[in-house]
Amino acid sequence: MKFSLAAFAAAIASVTAANITVIEPWGQSTWNAGGSGLVHWSAVNGAGQTCEIHLLTGQATNATVVANLTANGHTVPCDYTKATFLPLPNYPSGQYFVRIGPVGSLPEQYGYSNYFNYVGTGSA
Template identity: 35%
Template sequence: MKSFLLTALAVIASATYSAAEIKVVSPWADTTWTSGGRGNITWTTESSDAKKDCHIQMMNGNATNSNMVAYVTAPDTPVKCSTESYQIHPLNDFAAGKYWIRIGQTDAADSWAYSGVFEFKGNGTAKPYHLACKCYTQHG
């Protein structure tokens, strides 16, 4: 009975959750971003997601209580997922600490792909939910 329930739960979980076809390559744990510097983001995309629009957001917190800190791409101007790279320059001044990036489609909760946790060095003068840069952004 126990194995039947576990199998049933696994089938239900796989039917209701499909992993994102996006895989974040960088930033990763050995990355440090610094206020005023550059933030390089790279990912790979399966062909099924290539023509979709991707939003990029900067997060902090922990696995059970994460917070979106900033929009990397403006909410009204996502990038094509097939772009597979994005550079932020100069980085806004976020508080020093641990952060990560998520990339995906905002209309599909299971589409998000996450970077590794990386270090950010800053003083924390940036306002929450603003763009991750004070600047211009470029991609591709």
């Protein structure tokens, strides 16, 4: 567990390069399948850029993108700073995190949340 936390801290350090800081969801947040999920962020120099938001699981250094929450043309302006997704899909319960960044960014250009709880009954 210490290794994954250290790796996650390294990913968090990339937030500075991304100029995006994820405020929510964070460690105490819980998303429930069928409910809504709020992503709240602050963006420096986000005006005129379009952002995408991904849901991920696994270790920060080898994470799996579970979903592009902004797929099918539902990207958001980076300077909006909030987006609510509903209904949330039925993924397996576990620890997840989100990342947000300008469309087509490299992983180190995204802002990352901390792990948060996702409650669902889906299968992997």
